[in-house]
Amino acid sequence: MFDIKNEIASLENELIALRRDFHEYPELGYQEFLTSKKVCGYLTALGLEDIKTVAKTGVSAILRGTKPGEGKTIMLRADMDALPVEEQTGLPFASKNKGVMHACGHDGHTAIQLIVAKVLAAHKDEFCGTVKFVFQPNEEEAGALDMINEGVLENPHVDAALALHLWSPIKTGCIGLSEGPILGTTEEFELEIIGKAGHTSTPHTAKDALLAACSVVNALQCLGTREFDPLLPIAVMFGYIHGGTARNIITDSVKMGGTIRFLFPDEEINKPKVLEAFERVIKGTCIALGVDYKIKYIPSNPSLFNDAKMVAIVKDAAAEVFGTRDNVENFRSLAGEDFAEFSQRVPSVMTWVGIADESKNSNFPHHHAKFDRDESMMKYGVELQVRSVLSYLK
Ligand SMILES: [Zn+2]
Ligand SMILES: [Zn+2]
Structure with a gap:
């Protein structure tokens, strides 16, 4: 040698x-x-x-x-x-x-x-x-x-x-x-929250996409403990959030993007469960606040x-x-x-x-x-x- x-x-x-x-x-x-x-x-x-x-x-x-x-x-x-x-x-x-x-x-x-x-x-x-x-x-x-x-x-x-x-x-x-x-398995996503525009003095006449977006970001943090075993790592992270044009206008659209990462055994069985819970929390939050949403997944890594x-x-x-x-x-x-x-x-x-x-x-x-x-x-x-x-x- x-x-x-x-x-x-x-x-x-x-x-x-x-x-x-x-x-x-x-x-x-x-x-x-x-x-x-x-x-x-x-x-x-x-x-x-x-x-x-x-x-x-x-x-x-x-x-x-x-x-x-x-x-x-x-x-x-x-x-x-x-x-x-x-x-x-x-x-x-x-x-x-x-x-x-x-x-x-x-x-x-x-x-x-x-x-x-x-x-x-x-x-x-x-x-x-x-x-x-x-x-x-x-x-x-x-x-x-x-x-x-x-x-x-x-x-x-x-x-x-x-x-x-x-x-x-x-x-x-x-x-x-x-x-x-x-x-971990990585799944990337783009999410748009769709509301109804209005004047910030009369918020009851609008559907505030920005408030809903904030609520969605917060609500999704429950996945790690309330949906899945706290001993299994999962992180739902947002990398950007864009919405609104002026201090006194309620925006009708907020666009966000981020990643879901998890390291679970049996990826094939667990990945659909993770995505189901992820979307259910978004959907439930949006229904509660009277807004709509669009979601797109970008193929990422197993x-x-x-x-x-x-x-x-x-x-x-x-x-x-x-x-x-x-x-x-x-x-x-x-x-x-x-x-x-x-x-x-x-x-x-x-x-x-x-x-x-x-x-x-x-x-x-x-x-x-x-x-x-x-x-x-x-x-x-x-x-x-x-x-x-x-x-x-x-
Ligand atoms: Zn890199
Ligand atoms: Zn690298």
Whole structure:
């Protein structure tokens, strides 16, 4: 076996340069044209096979091991999209694309996966079987399903899938890794409350959409305890509320949007129950206040399920990477991640790599305009993936 640690250490400058370049030119979901082009160019130079575009701006490529034997196929997935955020980090390589920022760390994921491909391509005699590298567009708006629908899990058939996320809620030097359902089901919604306009001096002649909207927001907070077991996490959150035009006019329309997130066992049975209760509370509140409503659901993420055997492989790899088993934390979150779509179809594992270091200002939450990452953790991400692949395909 080659000296994995030393080889990756020798590639750290390139790893950081790649991530900074992706950071400087961030692109929104399904607009990752430049990123996609750079990824294709890099993979071509490595000599990977069957490099192709999947789902508009996504890329997939194949690396076959040359060790004799019948091997399986493992997929590695990195996401490439940025967010509509105006960067405020002040970094020398801050975004050059106004209003767009890599505020979730996907620049790091793309760079890490390119270096993983480089290391494995140089050592394809060390494994039998196939590695499929998948660079995914539009994670923030559930792009995984488009890749799956375009056949990314076939030809060759994928037996298992790996992904990681750089994660600022976890301190640098640690990783989050648990088996079972680790991320919540997310359902996004848009809701309009429709009343009747009027003058604020004669509210009895109107139907106040604004009062009803406030009541709906409050009433929905009962779901976590009065509808479902308080020991099961569920969060109904509103991200925006727009309505009204003047201080003295009763508005007839309030538009709101938000997310429902929950982490329940038996997602298939429980999801319809959650949506039934959600809509019943809205409907009941609107009937009580004499207003109407319109609701629209936006397809989002199912629960992400980490396979126990795959978790064991990554935990063993982490012990080699860090020289200890003590830095693996249990991880569960209500965050949504569309890697969940892969995890619903093939045995999968997603690992959460801690990047929070106050002295490096890398402890801001994801999607924040000052979000940054402790770059020194990226090489561990590379090593974790390389070791996990070699272990799976040994
Ligand atoms: Zn994100
Ligand atoms: Zn993300």
